[in-house]
Amino acid sequence: MKIQLLFFGITSDITGKREDSIAINEKTSVKNLKSLLIEKYPKLKNYASFSIAVNTEYANDTVIIKNNDIIALIPPVSGG
Amino acid sequence: MLKNASIKITSKKLNLQECYDFVQDDSCGGIALFVGTVRNKTQQKEVTNLDFSTYKEMAIKEIEKIAIKSLKQFDILKIVIHHAVGNLKIGEIPVIIAVSSAHRKAAFSACQFAIDTLKETVPIWKKEHFVDGEVWVNSTP
Numbered sequence: 001m002k003i004q005l006l007f008f009g010i011t012s013d014i015t016g017k018r019e020d021s022i023a024i025n026e027k028t029s030v031k032n033l034k035s036l037l038i039e040k041y042p043k044l045k046n047y048a049s050f051s052i053a054v055n056t057e058y059a060n061d062t063v064i065i066k067n068n069d070i071i072a073l074i075p076p077v078s079g080g
Numbered sequence: 081m082l083k084n085a086s087i088k089i090t091s092k093k094l095n096l097q098e099c100y101d102f103v104q105d106d107s108c109g110g111i112a113l114f115v116g117t118v119r120n121k122t123q124q125k126e127v128t129n130l131d132f133s134t135y136k137e138m139a140i141k142e143i144e145k146i147a148i149k150s151l152k153q154f155d156i157l158k159i160v161i162h163h164a165v166g167n168l169k170i171g172e173i174p175v176i177i178a179v180s181s182a183h184r185k186a187a188f189s190a191c192q193f194a195i196d197t198l199k200e201t202v203p204i205w206k207k208e209h210f211v212d213g214e215v216w217v218n219s220t221p
Contacts, residue, residue, distance in 0.1 A: 008135050009205035010219040056138040078217035079204030080116050080175050
């Protein structure tokens with residue numbers, strides 16, 4: 001199945017992308033997805049503290065990704 | 081839905097008067113305002129300007145959560161949370177929180193809760209530009 005990826009903050013600089021899409025297996029968890037992302041973009045390894053949002057909500061490691069989900073890479077925020 | 085909250089993320093200049101006017105009410109004895117401003121230095125390094133970027137769709141939702149919690153947890157009447165994005169220069173205003181309440185204590189508490197939580201949860205990122213480089217605040221190792 002296919003999911004859409006959005007990159008923000010430093011993760012956008014590291015990958016050189018604002019968005020991308022990747023194919024993943026059914027029942028991939030957020031934790032597994034993080035490993036896949038680090039495989040695909042090895043430089044992300046130095047920034048392991050990024051969070052994942054699934055369809056605009058923060059998602060913990062156990063959340064299972066569904067087809068057509070929109071996944072955002074959320075590095076530590078710094079608004080205000 | 082949230083008639084007692086005004087929420088905004090904008091590339092335009094924030095308007096302090098607009099925030100004040102939204103929360104002002106005859107039943108309120110006080111208004112607390114927090115105004116964030118762009119500082120000229122970070123750890124002794126001179127900052128020239130800042131870039132704020134956001135995941136707007138999610139940021140609005142997270143700010144709404146803060147407004148809902150503030151209205152629930154504190155004895156306040158109204159709350160404003162406005163954040164600017166884009167390029168900001170020294171002294172300009174990235175964020176305004178305004179809270180009104182019958183008594184000052186709840187307004188101060190809610191105002192502090194809102195800005196503290198915003199800094200922890202809302203997907204907005206600040207890139208500081210120096211004369212000799214740039215850094216993503218909280219992210220660059």
